Amino acid sequence: MATRINKYLSEVGYCSRREADRLIHEGKVTINGKIPKIGSKVEESDQVEVKGQRIKKITGQKNIYLAFNKPVGIVCTTDRKVEPNNVIDFIKYPKRIFPIGRLDKLSEGLIFLTNDGDIVNKILRARNNHEKEYIVKVNRQINSDFIQSMSSGVEILDTITKNCFVKQLGPKKFKIILTQGLNRQIRRMCESLGYRVRSLKRVRIMNIELDVSTGKYREFTKEELLELNRLLKKSSKTYD
Template identity: 35%
Template sequence: MEFPLRINKYLAETGISTRRGADVLIAKGIVFVNGKKATIGQMVAKTDNVEVRTSKQAAPTEYTYIAYHKPAGELTFGGSEETERDLLMRLEKEYKVTGLTPVGRLEKANAGLILLTNDGRVTRKLFAAEAEFDREYLVTVDKRMFGAVYAQLERGMKIEREKTKPAKVERIDSKTFRFTIQEGKKHQVKRMLAACGYQIMKLVRLRVATVSLGKMKPGQFRVLKGAELTEFLEALSIK
């Protein structure tokens, strides 16, 4: 991500919303930059703290960090009670958890680890252009994977004029593998595999930086604390 950039592009690049959806959030007055309400078209610098708050949520007095197992078929963001609930609605309705924002997102069909927090520094650190934090996935594709494809992914490749960093691939069977990247480009795993001629049949995010999905079942969450939280914040150089 190259700074400065428009705030709607920032929210899209970090997986919080689409550009059009970001403008709607800004118009609702729930997007804040450095504690002040954002405006449509506003430019965001690398050092700015960007937050999306619920309509009546005040600035946080303390930070909360949650690991959530998103089930396949659930929206990360942008649902409504009239059509389809998203994970934020589920957390509020079932667990009374409010005031947190997903750090990035997973497509509706995909499952696995989503981090949520009210600490805007986490999103900024994980999606910085120079960031090198692991994102590990368990992927199943539509046909047999060959050694030449693994090698191409591990070298890094061009996808739509962007060059990806080298990935790590660990084969499990002919169609399933662990796939680790160190970037947060939009739909990156899907785009890399599509460029190699493959379609994803199943994708589960297993880990972000030092935080793993662990034994959580779909729909469950845990609050990061103790040694797990300390290790995560230290990895991101957040004090």
């Protein structure tokens, strides 16, 4: 049975479907030696390569789910040639995995890594309203007006951010819980209000909290995975 190339690369644990589309667009994927289009399909007998490397399905492959505390300076990418400070080389996991979503280079904290491409889009899709919690410090004192503005929506990237929970934790420190993931969203929101982010740390994604030291990772517990799958059960995927 034929499978879309982005779904194929996701199912074999190479990358997410979103990342696969980017690789296809950049001409880094071939099917039987030819560069495919977005939406092209793969048969079992086809030879798929990414950046010249043959990609094969591994029968009975165990799904891997890691919670990693990303340090500042590490980039959430699998492109090891483009970015030397990438997350894959940093953790040196013995099997092929890729990050779910991104946490920018200057930020730190929780990020998931997996070889399960099917789970990625459910977690990332904004309409699914999955919570991500951050602790943020800014360059000057915040007040109730700042908290109100951040929580009720800020104009960035030609849109208004969704309502979110914001709580002041100190003179220049606050907690924010987002259910959307616009590019550098918190930094842009703060900049729009005249503030600069000094530090940004993600401490929770959905039901999984950050509980390992900087630069370390652990596997999801059985209970965490069961609860995560329960939360994702009604989620819609990015692709059919």
